[in-house]
Amino acid sequence: MHRMIGQFIRNERDQELITLAEKHRIELSEYAEMIDKDATVPSHIIDNMKMSGLTALPVPEQAGGRSMTLYELVLIQEELGKGEASAALSIGWHLGILKDLHDRKPWAEETYAKLCNDVVNGSIINRAQTEEETGDPTRGGLPATIATPVEGGYTITGRKTFTTLSPHLDQVIVKATCEGVPADFLVSMNSEGVQLEKTWDTLGMRGTRSDDLILNNVFVQTGALLETYDKERKTKALPPAWLLHIPAVYLGIAEAARVEALNFVSSYQPNSLDTPLKDVPHIQDKFGKIALSLVTARHFLYSVADQWDRYPEERMMMQPQLFAAKHQAVSSAMEAVDLSMRIVGGRSLMKKNKLERLYRDVRAGLHNPPSDELTLQVLGMSQFKE
Known part of the structure; x- marks a missing residue:
């Protein structure tokens, strides 16, 4: 592989x-x-x-x-x-x-x-940003979760959705509205008033266990305030390059689907043919489309990541490339999985077939940030800036 x-x-x-x-x-x-x-x-x-x-x-x-x-x-x-x-x-x-x-x-x-x-020493962390009230946090809605200053720190109350890897988290970075502005707080999952509600029951990416995080008057010390998102902290802003971890996973799904289809056609020979399926021209054509789609997406994704590492001075201008790389990778991954299933045929829909799970998982890429519409908006606006 x-x-x-x-x-x-x-x-x-x-x-x-x-x-x-x-x-x-x-x-x-x-x-x-x-x-x-x-x-x-x-x-x-x-x-x-x-x-x-x-x-x-x-x-x-x-x-x-x-x-x-x-x-x-x-x-x-x-x-x-x-x-x-x-x-x-x-x-x-x-x-x-x-x-x-x-x-x-x-x-x-x-x-x-x-x-x-x-x-x-083994601590696992994640962010808790998404809420029913605000939707996608990349759209800039003010958190409905509220942090209230009290003696010695803050109390935090609210509900967060899509808290990925929730059963294994030790600490979580909670975004809350504090005195009118969004702010991040570091909260221990062992804190009094912190609980998880098992709401995760999805078509794909089931193992992420992205349950709801409930914070009920959770006290954190003053030092737990990590970062506020007002104009004074603007110098700390960078495009979210770290989100490239998402499209990379979806290319991994596509590669797994490609290998699954390749193994199938290399060993399967219906009695209507004199050779295995891999020798059939339209099957080879589909593998060619898979290869073209994946190699294009990979070169784009890895090139953008390399540019981020090599040229720190260019990072503030890289949001369009970063967003486009995710869009391209997920689109290519879905195409590769779809073609793999067309190659394998109706048996790819069966629960015992690995491709059935890969298909459900790859669809989730459409709903990971940044969204396609936001990507197109960023790319469109970049043309006017040029």
């Missing part, structure tokens, strides 16, 4: 990280059906990711991590996505958020240092 991605391995460090990710990809493959059926990722899988050091990769080297680059994040996430996409997407939020904090450095130095130490 490395054949398609091998050309994007640039050096020994890339190969080392791919080898690490491959070990986890193999384990994810073994538990993929169980994860989909039970709609949760077994604890031992997350524990193994902690023990191998994978969950600490974005932490600075001086703090015990590997200072993972954006390119490396994409490389790892695609490999994990080949195994079981919902677990890959889930851990990608943890990795991506740490990458974002590493790039922007928006927090007080001692707060960030403590979080890094926690992560090296």
Whole structure:
């Protein structure tokens, strides 16, 4: 399964990280059906990711991590996505958020240092931003979750939706409205007043376990206020490059579908033919379309990630490329899965067929940020700026 991605391995460090990710990809493959059926990722899988050091990769080297680059994040996430996409997407939020904090450095130095130490010692984090009232947080709605200043800190009350990897989280970055402006607070999942409501029951990406997070008058100390989103903090803003962990997973799904279809046509020969299906011209044509779609999306995605790493001075201008890379990757992944199912035929719809799960999972890419309409708006506006 490395054949398609091998050309994007640039050096020994890339190969080392791919080898690490491959070990986890193999384990994810073994538990993929169980994860989909039970709609949760077994604890031992997350524990193994902690023990191998994978969950600490974005932490600075001086703090015990590997200072993972954006390119490396994409490389790892695609490999994990080949195994079981919902677990890959889930851990990608943890990795991506740490990458974002590493790039922007928006927090007080001692707060960030403590979080890094926690992560090296096994803490899993995620953001809690989405709400029923506001919808997609990238659209800028003011959070309905409220943080109220009190003596020694704040109390936070509200409900968050789509809290991915919820059963395994140790800390969560909660976005709340505080004195009229959005702000981020670091909340321990063990805090009094924090609870999860099991609302996650979806068609695809079932193992992300993105349940509702309920905060009922949760007290946090003053130092838990991490970042406010007013004009004074504008210098800390950067386009959300870390979200490239998402399209990488969907390319992993597409690659898994391609291999599944390839294995099928290489071994299946109906009695109406003298050769296996792989020798039929229209089958070869479909594989050609899959290859063209995936190689185009991969080159685009990895090129954008490499540009982010190489040229920090250009990052503020890269939002259109970042958004377009996600759009292209997800569109290509859906096309690849669709063609793979056309190749395999009606049996691809059966529950026992791997392609049935891959189809359900790949559709979720349409609903991960940024949305297609927002991407087109950003690209359109960029033309006027030029």
